[in-house]
Amino acid sequence: xxERIDQTVVxxxxxxxGGWPTLAVVLLAVAVIWGVVLPRLGEQPAVRARIERFERQxxxxxxxxxxxxxxxxxxxxEVARAxxxxxxxxxxxxxxx
Amino acid sequence: xxxxxxxAVEEVxxxxxxxxxxxxxxxxxxxxxxxxxxAILAVCLAAVLLSGARDGGAYGSxxxxxxxxxxxxxxxxxxxIYVAGGKSxxxxxxxxxxxxxxxxxxxxxxxxxxxxxxxxxxxxxxLLATFAYVLAEQEVINAYNLEYALWALVAxxxxxNTIGTPAWVRPALRTELYIKTGLVLLGAxxxxxxxxxxxxxxxxxxxxxxxxxLVSTYxxxxxxxxxxxxxxxxxxxxxxxVCGVSAAIATAAACKxxxxxxxxxIGISLTFTVVxxxxxxxxxxxxxxxxxLGGAWMGGTIDATGAVAAAGEFLGEEALHVAATVKMIQNIxxxxxxxxxxxYWVLFVERDPSAPRPGVGxxxxxxxxxxxxxxAASIIFSLMYSNMIDGPAIVDATIKESTKTLRGWFFCLxxxxxxxxxxxxxxxxxxxxxxxxxxxxxxxxxxLCLTLLMAWxxxxxxxxxLTKSLAQ
Numbered sequence: 001x002x003e004r005i006d007q008t009v010v011x012x013x014x015x016x017x018g019g020w021p022t023l024a025v026v027l028l029a030v031a032v033i034w035g036v037v038l039p040r041l042g043e044q045p046a047v048r049a050r051i052e053r054f055e056r057q058x059x060x061x062x063x064x065x066x067x068x069x070x071x072x073x074x075x076x077x078e079v080a081r082a083x084x085x086x087x088x089x090x091x092x093x094x095x096x097x
Numbered sequence: 098x099x100x101x102x103x104x105a106v107e108e109v110x111x112x113x114x115x116x117x118x119x120x121x122x123x124x125x126x127x128x129x130x131x132x133x134x135x136a137i138l139a140v141c142l143a144a145v146l147l148s149g150a151r152d153g154g155a156y157g158s159x160x161x162x163x164x165x166x167x168x169x170x171x172x173x174x175x176x177x178i179y180v181a182g183g184k185s186x187x188x189x190x191x192x193x194x195x196x197x198x199x200x201x202x203x204x205x206x207x208x209x210x211x212x213x214x215x216x217x218x219x220x221x222x223x224l225l226a227t228f229a230y231v232l233a234e235q236e237v238i239n240a241y242n243l244e245y246a247l248w249a250l251v252a253x254x255x256x257x258n259t260i261g262t263p264a265w266v267r268p269a270l271r272t273e274l275y276i277k278t279g280l281v282l283l284g285a286x287x288x289x290x291x292x293x294x295x296x297x298x299x300x301x302x303x304x305x306x307x308x309x310x311l312v313s314t315y316x317x318x319x320x321x322x323x324x325x326x327x328x329x330x331x332x333x334x335x336x337x338x339v340c341g342v343s344a345a346i347a348t349a350a351a352c353k354x355x356x357x358x359x360x361x362x363i364g365i366s367l368t369f370t371v372v373x374x375x376x377x378x379x380x381x382x383x384x385x386x387x388x389x390l391g392g393a394w395m396g397g398t399i400d401a402t403g404a405v406a407a408a409g410e411f412l413g414e415e416a417l418h419v420a421a422t423v424k425m426i427q428n429i430x431x432x433x434x435x436x437x438x439x440x441y442w443v444l445f446v447e448r449d450p451s452a453p454r455p456g457v458g459x460x461x462x463x464x465x466x467x468x469x470x471x472x473a474a475s476i477i478f479s480l481m482y483s484n485m486i487d488g489p490a491i492v493d494a495t496i497k498e499s500t501k502t503l504r505g506w507f508f509c510l511x512x513x514x515x516x517x518x519x520x521x522x523x524x525x526x527x528x529x530x531x532x533x534x535x536x537x538x539x540x541x542x543x544x545l546c547l548t549l550l551m552a553w554x555x556x557x558x559x560x561x562x563l564t565k566s567l568a569q
Contacts, residue, residue: 018259019259019260019261020259020260022259023255023256023259023260026255026259030232034174034232034235034238035174038235038237038238039171039172041237042171042172042236042237047237047240050240051236051237051240053410054240054407054410057410057417059403059406059407059410059417060239060403060406061239061240061241061242061403061404061406061407062233062239062242062243062244062245062401062403063401063402063403063406064244064246064341064342064343064401064402064403064505064508065283065286065340065343065402065428066286066291066402066421066424066425066428067286067496067497067501068402068403068501068505069402069403069406069421072421072425073493075417075418075421075422076291076294076422076425078414078418079294079295079418079419079422079567080294082418082563082566082567082569083295083296083563083566085566085569086562086563086565086566089562089566090562
């Protein structure tokens with residue numbers, strides 16, 4: 001049980017590589033990537049267009065569950081409309097026969 | 098840094114044998130997850146009901162501005178948290194911090210850990226969770242489905258594998274409590290009325306193919322690949338066949354998987370999700386497949402919910418609508434999957450083959466009780482959604498404006514805790530031999546074939562009229 005998710009006794013951490021200097025280097029890399037590289041990448045026309053399309057459509061690409069998608073109710077309504085239309089057509093063709 | 102002895106911070110959990118009902122109800126993390134999750138759902142629902150309908154019949158939660166996560170940002174990470182004179186996430190983040198500290202603090206105190214020894218560690222875990230959220234909310238990162246679970250794991254791993262996790266943080270590393278409480282909250286989002294959103298074709302693509310793929314992949318992992326850990330096999334099978342990270346979390350808790358196994362399954366799933374969300378729309382376009390069929394195929398196969406929507410959008414509106422709806426129907430399956438996995442584990446996997454069939458008492462003792470809270474929340478909110486006057490508006494306001502935010506924070510805290518407890522070497526040993534990767538690849542290949550076949554049968558052959566309506 002000690003290594004399971006429901007574990008309650010925390011074991012001592014082993015194996016540390018480099019300590020504070022390594023942590024500082026990684027944090028510096030994070031600062032450069034998130035502070036400089038990604039913002040520049042976000043300015044590229046293709047990437048910018050993709051981000052703007054997602055915003056316009058209410059898409060949250062990192063959604064974990066359907067309830068995290070802001071426009072889900074709208075899409076569900078569109079599907080319901082198509083289903084209702086389909087049922088209506090089938091009803092009409094059935095009545096016409 | 099001088100560290101107190103490990104036993105100074107360990108949690109006092111009643112031993113498995115001492116299953117005193119009253120004590121378990123007050124001390125076990127499973128039950129506390131139910132009490133906490135239930136209390137949060139009840140308070141948030143009551144707040145929406147007491148606020149009443151606004152003009153136009155819309156409902157809202159008074160907690161909306163008091164519960165928030167860092168927002169999206171492009172070039173200034175601070176704007177994710179604080180915007181001078183604008184809409185700032187800071188008060189909402191502080192609100193989430195206070196709720197989490199009070200709730201989890203009470204739970205650990207009931208379990209025998211001093212509340213004061215929990216506070217310091219919890220502050221650091223929450224700070225790292227905030228850091229993970231800020232990294233995930235960068236708009237380019239967000240657009241490629243690199244979600245907060247990944248960055249929370251990375252943030253924890255970074256600390257534990259460089260300077261080491263300080264001993265004073267350990268009382269706050271309550272992975273199980275955070276995950277299970279988050280899952281009880283997630284239960285309220287598993288609304289069964291949504292199962293019929295796409296009618297029979299949706300049920301066949303999402304609820305017939307998915308369990309077949311899940312069971313086949315698990316069987317393949319056990320019998321052919323002979324993966325040593327059944328729980329690793331199950332978590333990978335579920336996150337690949339159902340809906341990515343959320344399914345991995347639910348099944349990992351249901352089958353008591355190791356934290357490294359959950360981390361590994363999520364890492365594999367996110368990696369392939371990024372690839373599939375780019376490659377699948379290109380393949381669908383290149384083969385001239387209809388957008389409705391393509392949408393259904395992606396909805397049933399791409400692991401992550403957000404990635405499904407993003408990939409669907411690439412093809413067009415109808416593909417987006419169908420893909421997201423199929424994935425939503427598949428999302429609802431996680432309640433059933435978690436329950437069935439928990440029962441299967443208690444009855445067959447944990448059972449000693451030489452021992453007689455376990456009695457009801459033994460099954461109850463081993464059963465992960467939080468599943469009951471998860472299922473109960475799902476049933477209660479599903480009934481309210483379908484039968485109550487203004488049910489959809491009330492349930493939506495409760496979830497979208499309060500509980501969903503807390504669920505996200507609790508999962509984020511859990512992943513930071515996993516990272517802080519994990520050593521890279523422990524993680525690497527699971528990849529030895531490449532069996533988890535082979536399992537994922539074989540299972541996903543089966544998933545791609547079966548889902549395409551079923552989607553073609555449903556949308557192109559049996560219900561082609563529906564496809565025409567969806568395409569208009």
